[in-house]
Amino acid sequence: MSQTPLISVSDLPDDAVVVDVREDNEWHAGHAPNAIHVPMGTVPESLDKLPDTDETIPVICRSGGRSDRVVQWLVQQGFDVVNVDGGMRAWAAAGKQMRSEDGSEPSVI
Structure with missing residues (x-):
């Protein structure tokens, strides 16, 4: 099994x-300020949404499982x-x- 490349939250800048x-409900509850939302099921047809860099x-996902895949x-x-x-929990x-x-206190659900 190949090892998925990992980065620690502490190695990422806040921005x-x-x-x-x-999923949409998780995104609406709370996300990183400069995140781009591409739900897992839409990734293959949404490659144009990925940052051009x-x-x-x-x-990122909630805990790292979906983003790993x-x-x-x-x-x-x-x-x-x-x-x-560790995803958004970390x-x-x-x-x-x-x-x-919606402007409410952000949370990870």
Whole structure:
């Protein structure tokens, strides 16, 4: 089994552009400030939403499982991506900035 590339939340700046592959309700409850929302099930047809950058793109979900599968698939497609270890739970636990879509206190659900 190939090892999925990982990055720790502490190695990401608070303003990092991350691709969030969680579902809509999870996204609305709370996400990283500069995240791009591409639900896991829509990734294959949403490749144009990925950041156009020469840098490695961090992919995040709630705890790291879904983003792990997305990263494995994107690597096979030739993308330079990395899984955010611990996902949004780790992001929130590290006290990093979050925002919700409705202005309420952001949370990870």
